[in-house]
Amino acid sequence: MRITFPHMGNSYIAISSLLKELGLDVVVPPPCSKRTLELGTRYSPEFVCLPFKINLGNYLEAMERGADAILMAGGWGPCRFGYYAQVERDILRELGREFNMVIIEAPDSRLTSLLNQVRRMGIKTSWFQVWSAIRLSWEKLKAVDRLEALQHYWLPRVTDKGRCEKMIDAGLKAVDGCDDLRRMAEVVDRVERDLSGLERDVDNGSPLRIGLVGEIYTLLEPFANYCLERQLGRMGVEVVRDVNLTQWVNDHLFGGFLPSAPSLHATLSLAEPYLQYWVGGHGRETVASTVGYARRELDGAIQVAPLTCMPEIVAQSVLERVQEEEGIPIMTMYFDEHAGEVGIITRLEAFLDMIRWRKMKTGDTDAKNLFGSRCRFCQHEFGGS
Amino acid sequence: MRVGIPRGLFFYHFYPQWKTFFNRLDWEVTTSPPTNKKMAGGGILTAVSEACFPVKVLYGHVLELAGRGVDYIFMPRLVSIEQRSYICPKFMGIPDMLRAQIPGIPPLIDLCIDVSRNEGNLYRELDRWAKKMGLRPGRVRKAWNDSTRATCELEAICRRGYTLGEGIAIWEGKTAVEPGPGDLTVGVLGHCYALNDPLISLGLFERLREMGAAVVTSEMLDPQKIEAAAARLPKRVFWTVGRKMVGTALMLDEDPEVDGLIYLTCFGCGPDSMIARIIEHRVNKPFMLLTVDEHSGEAGVVTRLEAFCDMLRRKRRLELAHNLSPYGEFLYSH
Numbered sequence: 001m002r003i004t005f006p007h008m009g010n011s012y013i014a015i016s017s018l019l020k021e022l023g024l025d026v027v028v029p030p031p032c033s034k035r036t037l038e039l040g041t042r043y044s045p046e047f048v049c050l051p052f053k054i055n056l057g058n059y060l061e062a063m064e065r066g067a068d069a070i071l072m073a074g075g076w077g078p079c080r081f082g083y084y085a086q087v088e089r090d091i092l093r094e095l096g097r098e099f100n101m102v103i104i105e106a107p108d109s110r111l112t113s114l115l116n117q118v119r120r121m122g123i124k125t126s127w128f129q130v131w132s133a134i135r136l137s138w139e140k141l142k143a144v145d146r147l148e149a150l151q152h153y154w155l156p157r158v159t160d161k162g163r164c165e166k167m168i169d170a171g172l173k174a175v176d177g178c179d180d181l182r183r184m185a186e187v188v189d190r191v192e193r194d195l196s197g198l199e200r201d202v203d204n205g206s207p208l209r210i211g212l213v214g215e216i217y218t219l220l221e222p223f224a225n226y227c228l229e230r231q232l233g234r235m236g237v238e239v240v241r242d243v244n245l246t247q248w249v250n251d252h253l254f255g256g257f258l259p260s261a262p263s264l265h266a267t268l269s270l271a272e273p274y275l276q277y278w279v280g281g282h283g284r285e286t287v288a289s290t291v292g293y294a295r296r297e298l299d300g301a302i303q304v305a306p307l308t309c310m311p312e313i314v315a316q317s318v319l320e321r322v323q324e325e326e327g328i329p330i331m332t333m334y335f336d337e338h339a340g341e342v343g344i345i346t347r348l349e350a351f352l353d354m355i356r357w358r359k360m361k362t363g364d365t366d367a368k369n370l371f372g373s374r375c376r377f378c379q380h381e382f383g384g385s
Numbered sequence: 386m387r388v389g390i391p392r393g394l395f396f397y398h399f400y401p402q403w404k405t406f407f408n409r410l411d412w413e414v415t416t417s418p419p420t421n422k423k424m425a426g427g428g429i430l431t432a433v434s435e436a437c438f439p440v441k442v443l444y445g446h447v448l449e450l451a452g453r454g455v456d457y458i459f460m461p462r463l464v465s466i467e468q469r470s471y472i473c474p475k476f477m478g479i480p481d482m483l484r485a486q487i488p489g490i491p492p493l494i495d496l497c498i499d500v501s502r503n504e505g506n507l508y509r510e511l512d513r514w515a516k517k518m519g520l521r522p523g524r525v526r527k528a529w530n531d532s533t534r535a536t537c538e539l540e541a542i543c544r545r546g547y548t549l550g551e552g553i554a555i556w557e558g559k560t561a562v563e564p565g566p567g568d569l570t571v572g573v574l575g576h577c578y579a580l581n582d583p584l585i586s587l588g589l590f591e592r593l594r595e596m597g598a599a600v601v602t603s604e605m606l607d608p609q610k611i612e613a614a615a616a617r618l619p620k621r622v623f624w625t626v627g628r629k630m631v632g633t634a635l636m637l638d639e640d641p642e643v644d645g646l647i648y649l650t651c652f653g654c655g656p657d658s659m660i661a662r663i664i665e666h667r668v669n670k671p672f673m674l675l676t677v678d679e680h681s682g683e684a685g686v687v688t689r690l691e692a693f694c695d696m697l698r699r700k701r702r703l704e705l706a707h708n709l710s711p712y713g714e715f716l717y718s719h
Contacts, residue, residue: 047658047676077623078471080655086620087659090666275481277462277497280474310655313435314478320433321485334435 001100002027003069004062006055009220010144011245013176014137019071021133022125027067029058032223036061041337043091050224050306050336051217052084056091063097074105079281079311132181138249139184142261143175145244146188148229150195152240155233156207158198165230167194204236208355211240211293213286214304215312218335219243225304225335226344235352240298242267242289243282267292274318283311287318294326300355301328307336329355386412388457388494389450392419393443394476395463397549397577401535401556403459409528410520415455417446420584424449429679431486437653438585438678439578440475440482447483451490459494465501470625473656543604548590550581552604567599569697572637574603574630574664575649576657585677586649587686593647596694601643603633610636618663627660631667638668644697645671647690652678671697 004027005015012028019026030036032054040057059070070092075082085103092099102117119125125133151168158164171191178187210232218224219241229239246261256265264285271288278284290301303319305312316332323330331351333344388407390400400416407414417424420442428445450458460483463476471477480495496514499506508526515525535556543552551561571593579585580602590600603611608629615622615632622628630648637643646668650657661674673693675686 045658045662047653048662049655049658074620076469078474078477080659082623083620083659086618087662090663094666274485275478277464277477277481279478280471283474283478308435308653308655308658310474311478313433314474314482316433316435317478317482318485 001025001069002067003071003102004029004059004067005071006058007032007221007223008051008217009222009245010148010172011141011220013144013172014140014245015071017140017176018133018137021136022130027062027065029062029067030065032058032221036223037337043095045087047308048087049080049309051215051221052080052088053337054221054224055084056088059088059092063099068098069100069102071102072104074103076105077280081281136179136181138246139181140175140178141245141249143184143188144172145246147171147175147191148241148244150188150192151233152229152238154195154198155230156204156236156238157201158195159201160198161234164195164198164233167191201236207236207238208299208352208359209238209240210352210355211242211289211296211298211301212304213242213282213289213293213301213315215282215286215306215309216243216248218304218306218309220245224306225333226339226341228302228304228333228344228348231345231348235348237352240293240296242292243285264288270295274322275315279311279314281309281311283315286312286315287322290319290322290328290330291326294322294328298328299359300351301330302351303330303332305332305334307334309334329358386457387455388412388414388459389453389455389491390414390416390459391443391446391450392417393446393582394439394479394578395472397553397581398539399536400553401539402532405535406528406532407459409531410525415450415453417449420445420582422584425584425679432482433486435653436475437651439576439582439651440479441679442578442582442585443479444483444487447487447490451487455491457494458491462495462497462499464497464499465625466498467500467625468503469501469621470623470628471501472625473654540604540608543602544607546605548581548600548602549577549604550590564594564599567594567597569596569598569644569694569701570601570642571598571694571697572601572633572640572643572646572670573649574634574646576626576651576654577604579649579651579677585651587677587681587683589647589649589675589686589690592687592690593694596690598644598694598697601637603629606633606636622660622663624656624660627656630660631664634664634668638670643670644701645673645693647673647675647693649675649677652676671700 002025003019007029016026016028036057037054038057039060040053040055044053044056072085072088074085085101089101147168155161155164168191171188174187175184178184212219222229232239242264244262247264250256250258250261250263251265256263267288268284270291271284275284275287286303293301303312303316319330319332322328331347333347390396390403404414424445425442427448428441428443431448432441432444447458447460460480462480463472465471480493483490484493494514497510511525511529512522515522539552539556542555543549546564547555547561555561573580573589573593580589583591593600611629611632614635615628617635618631622631634646637646648661648664650661665672665674673689675689677686
């Protein structure tokens with residue numbers, strides 16, 4: 001039996017490591033591509049949200065590479081994700097694929113039920129193996145989060161953006177290939193050293209800081225958001241993102257009690273004046289994080305979500321008031337299979353220009369720091385005559 | 386005290402109950418008029434463009450009530466109206482959405498109705514509200530318990546073959562027009578607030594009846610049988626309406642009286658995007674998915690309905706004549 005699972009950003013590094021260490025034969029789906037989305041869209045319900053379509057494309061591509069089992073999470077609503085696996089299984093069966101689907105239903109089932117399912121597949125794993133598998137993938141999760149944070153910090157600050165991105169990619173690859181618990185931190189440390197050796201962009205000494213909020217899949221999967229974080233980094237913006245993999249695992253599997261991982265539980269109360277109840281998905285986290293960003297004096301926030309995402313529509317409706325009362329510019333971007341990269345870049349540029357002009361008007365800092373030493377349009381030098 | 390109940394969303398399920406509740410507390414209840422284009426337009430301008438049409442229509446009704454100077458607007462936060470089920474995230478956030486986007490909105494009575502675990506939550510919420518309003522908690526609880534009978538009454542009326550919209554009219558003492566018998570029977574699925582608002586559904590029920598089709602909705606069927614049919618899915622559907630639709634569709638699919646099924650959905654409806662797919666691939670009867678939004682043109686909908694009814698009639702004729710199915714399969718294959 002060869003097992004596969006859907007992509008979500010760099011989470012495949014930890015998931016594939018966990019499954020491999022449990023003794024399973026793992027097929028990592030090829031990285032999300034246009035073809036993935038095309039395949040997924042062809043067989044998905046028309047108005048379902050984007051992650052569903054990419055998931056389905058992942059499965060189909062993994063099956064081409066010999067996968068015959070799928071690992072997927074479930075849930076009990078009200079977000080659509082809880083029913084993804086059911087409909088995906090229907091569709092694949094109707095396409096005539098033969099496969100086994102392992103669905104982890106949270107919170108009804110726990111890790112032990114996953115292990116029981118693993119055992120049922122005929123693989124014998126000792127508790128010690130399970131423990132070391134979990135520890136290794138947890139370290140990988142932490143390493144991935146650190147690398148992403150390094151990218152957020154360094155990409156806007158260096159002149160050679162391309163090399164910076166390559167270093168991060170190489171770091172991710174090294175983490176993926178690293179089987180030694182103790183060497184994981186070293187791998188990331190080395191990337192950090194290399195990054196700090198790159199030439200600094202002196203014109204962009206104090207970059208704008210933009211916070212990202214929204215639905216977790218669209219936030220973490222660069223293919224779903226047209227590499228939003230890198231686009232922003234290349235435009236000289238430092239990205240801040242409260243949602244990440246270790247935070248998700250901590251908040252959803254351990255109730256926010258892991259001391260060594262970030263948690264959003266404490267900040268949820270920030271949403272209270274605007275949204276007084278949970279609304280499924282990441283709706284309340286979106287509002288809470290945005291308020292948090294405003295209090296941390298970030299320059300703006302961008303909400304990302306798949307088109308028709310219900311919890312994020314609720315969040316978007318109240319974010320208008322957050323924007324006014326907390327004084328933070330917010331832009332909402334919805335993604336589906338029809339989005340075009342150029343349109344997205346244009347919207348980002350316009351948003352950033354607006355934030356820069358706003359900062360200049362309030363006299364926070366002079367134009368030179370914000371726009372570079374020359375005007376982008378007419379090339380005249382700022383500060384000169 | 387004058388409380389306004391907007392004619393939108395679950396108004397069509399719970400208006401009798403809510404009205405009874407406030408009447409028992411000696412409050413005056415007023416509702417917004419049936420949706421018109423001007424109200425819908427106001428809602429479209431106010432709500433975020435990504436919201437579904439029924440939510441925008443609700444905004445329109447709230448704006449209308451706000452303009453009429455009511456003391457309160459009743460807009461409960463409907464999290465869950467039965468155990469282990471939800472309705473839709475937008476229902477859970479609607480009071481906050483309205484407050485954020487309608488400046489100068491009259492105070493909302495946003496009772497949080499969440500019985501996903503047990504009924505206790507609901508009574509604690511009623512107590513909390515009673516305290517806030519300076520009412521005796523016992524009186525509020527009693528008014529609520531008395532009012533639940535109204536929902537049972539409405540359900541009993543609908544079981545006699547009326548849609549929810551007609552049921553409410555009958556409950557209020559108006560004489561309903563008896564729907565004439567048709568030569569076709571069509572099962573109509575969808576959210577109550579889309580089906581029963583003629584502006585959203587573009588008068589679906591009336592049009593079908595004009596075309597000679599009798600209409601069956603989930604409210605006319607035995608809820609226990611619906612639940613039993615829905616339980617055939619490998620995983621319980623956790624949306625209240627979604628599960629009801631799956632059960633209704635599977636039930637009607639086996640009913641020899643029913644010729645075909647129409648699912649009316651609003652563009653952008655999250656649960657429907659999956660539920661319609663689940664139903665479409667499990668029923669054998671002719672099935673049409675009709676997606677509407679604020680841009681829907683009546684003519685297009687009428688054309689599709691006519692074509693669907695024509696097809697059902699032709700199918701029936703052919704079945705009588707040849708035992709051959711007009712849609713490419715042998716009749717006895719299922």
